[in-house]
Amino acid sequence: AAQLTQSPSSLSASVGDRVTITCRASQDISISLAWYQQKSGEPPKLLIFDASTLESGVPSRFSGSGSGTDFTLTITGLQPEDFATYYCHVFKSYVAFGGGTKVEIK
């Protein structure tokens, strides 16, 4: 089963910044990767599935890219409500989550 490694584990950024989070799979998972945002005390919220497809209602400043083993989540123009923890997720016959990336205010 594939394992997912996210980097960095945390980062500090300012409102308006461009933020990039990476997720590396231990084996080829094609495009079966999703990204979630989680705020403290809340369930995860789906942002992107199939590596690059934006979930309905998610702002277009969020984008995803990649295939195979290397994937990226980009937030272009960080907003105050984007400070949260982000997780990547593979969903095939096996399922796994990355370790998370906490985006904090600089």
Added chain:
Amino acid sequence: QITLKESGPTLVKPTQTLTLTCTFSGFSLTTPGVGVGWVRQPPGEALEWLAHIYWDDDVYYSLPLKTRLTITKDPPKNQVLLIMTNMDPVDTATYFCAHRVLGKDAFDVWGQGTVVTVSS
């Protein structure tokens, strides 16, 4: 509108069996392609997938926990149950259930979660 809600005991003792119920609305587990999964999150830690079940009774379990988990469904009641045996303090976590539909490799709607503490 799809909603899910988890319920169950908030406190269990070590070695006991935990039974959690996910009650949902807005979809049916008799519809082809539909599934429900369970994910947990220990305090301050990352998400961990546990199990999921599909409309056709196909089930999948986390390999490290497979011997301790059972997932079942009750479509007329719109419920999915998760049973975890031999609970340990390391199983203390928030437990979430979530909806999935084949063709979208993700859990697209989540419940609010239920906190389970394992302590004597």
